[in-house]
Amino acid sequence: MAAAYQLVCARCAARYAPDALRWRCDCGGPLDLAFQPRFDRRRIAGRGPTLWRYREALPLPAEATPIHLGEGYTPLLQGRVGGIPVWLKQDHLFPTGSYKDRGAALLISQAVAMGIDRVVEDSSGNAGAAIAAYCARAGLACDIYVPEATSPAKLLQIQGYGATLRRVPGDRQAAAAAAQQAAATTFYASHVWNPFFMHGCKTFAFEVWEQLGQRAPDTLVLPVGNGTLLLGAALGFDELLAARQVDRVPRLIGVQAASCAPLALASASGASAPQPVEAHASLAEGIAIAAPARGEQVLAAVQRTGGAFIAVSEEEIAAATRLWWRHGFALEPTAGATLAGLGRYLSAGDHAREVIVSAITGHGLKAGQALAGLL
Ligand SMILES: Cc1ncc(COP(=O)(O)O)c(C=O)c1O
Ligand SMILES: [Zn+2]
CATH class of the missing domain: 3.40.50.1100 (Rossmann fold)
Structure with a gap:
């Protein structure tokens, strides 16, 4: 089968042909893909509501058959936080309950x-x-x-x-x-x-672009542990910008748990690599990542979009999880951390005219035990 891509080191730009056992560069850096996506609005609009509607923008050989469970095109709901309108992507509604x-x-x-x-x-x-x-x-x-x-x-x-x-x-x-x-x-x-995972996650950006009427929001507020969703969203909007489908890449706000926040700490001190931290347990188990392998890429993406990091406390995570359940959203505490960060982001400055998108990334039924103590 013809390879539609090459592997490229994010750190030293070394290139490799596809190889089943190569998962990082000889220099230790993570690998990205050299790949040219295509967007055909008419074809996309004519397809069903799954992430495979962006088939030509995904680096799977044209002759390959997707393995699918009906995933993607999750609802984008409008809500209000402190009176300010925000859009929430319902990524806890995926087949396995997370983005x-x-x-x-x-x-x-x-x-x-x-x-x-x-x-x-x-x-x-x-x-x-x-x-x-x-x-x-x-x-x-x-x-x-x-x-x-x-x-x-x-x-x-x-x-x-x-x-x-x-x-x-x-x-x-x-x-x-x-x-x-x-x-x-x-x-x-x-x-x-594996960079294919990130290329799958970029469909978050494509869906938001379509659901907002083929435009980019001003701001994305997303959870960051390893940063696969944030990097995927950044990649997706970069590709849409290069294809002239949007006029900018949104500002990226990364939310971490304060008990394990190597990227928020690095950003605060102006460092370009994750700050070493001790791995503490958190209610937000999905984002408690002490040494994120793509940390330098995440820091660079947030910085180049004029974004920021927010580190939320365990109390804020618990309170936000409880609050959103009470509004009808069954979310796990890791997703509650994002919404705690969203609340904090909105509490400072004037956001009345800003188009803000955040996400519920994991379903509450996955974390029954933690929730039993919270709810
Ligand atoms: C529900 C949920 N949200 C967000 C994340 C964060 O993803 P990442 O570590 O790629 O930043 C995770 C990771 O496990 C998760 O499970
Ligand atoms: Zn390298």
């Missing part, structure tokens, strides 16, 4: 196109569940490495899809190290390292 299906659908479709039959992945839970679901759909074997403290419902979900669950003693970094050892001989379906 991670955006990336998993494309990554596993690409793995199948490459003839892969087994993958490994490490995750705080949601990305593992998404990879496990698409592997189940495609008939691939997969091993998912998770930290031992992962929410029970996410563990059940991973096992329910038939994946082999590997619980690793220690934190999120320990789970990543164990998966990377296995990745020496097995395809690494990493939502952080």
Whole structure:
């Protein structure tokens, strides 16, 4: 099958041909794709409401068959926070209950196109569940490495899809190290390292662009652990800008949990790389990432859009999660962190005429135990 792309190091620009076992550059840097997307508004509008409506803007060989579960084109609802209108993308309504299906659908479709039959992945839970679901759909074997403290419902979900669950003693970094050892001989379906995942996540931008009437919002307020959604959204708007479909890239506001905020701290001190922090547990388990592998890229993206980081406390996360449940939204605490950040963003300055988009990234039913104490 003809390769539609090349791998390019985000740090040193070295290039590599597609290779099933290469997941980072020889310099240690993360890999991006050299790929030319195409947008044909008429074709897009003529297709069904899934993320595959942007088929020619996704780096899957034209002859490959997407592995799909009906994912994407999630509702964009308008709400009000403190009287200010904001748009909320309902990404907890994906097939596995989190936005991670955006990336998993494309990554596993690409793995199948490459003839892969087994993958490994490490995750705080949601990305593992998404990879496990698409592997189940495609008939691939997969091993998912998770930290031992992962929410029970996410563990059940991973096992329910038939994946082999590997619980690793220690934190999120320990789970990543164990998966990377296995990745020496097995395809690494990493939502952080594999650039196809980010290209799946860029459909967040494409959907927002269409749902707002083919324009870019002024501001995106998004959660950041490893930053796959934020980087995907930035990539999507960069591509739309290059294709002259929008006139700017939105300002990016990244929300972190204060108990684990290497990027917010780096940004505050003007550093271009994540600040070393101790890995503390957080209600927002999905974004408690002490050493984000693409941290330099996230910091650069936020800075070049004139954005900022907001670090929210455990109390703010709990309060926002409770508040939004009371307004009818079933969200997990990680998603509550984003909305706590949104509230903080709106509380300073004048945002009355700003078009602001945020997201609910994970479903509440995934975190029953944590929520039992909160709600
Ligand atoms: C519900 C939810 N929201 C947001 C994120 C953050 O994604 P990232 O770590 O790629 O920034 C995660 C990651 O696991 C998540 O599970
Ligand atoms: Zn490199």
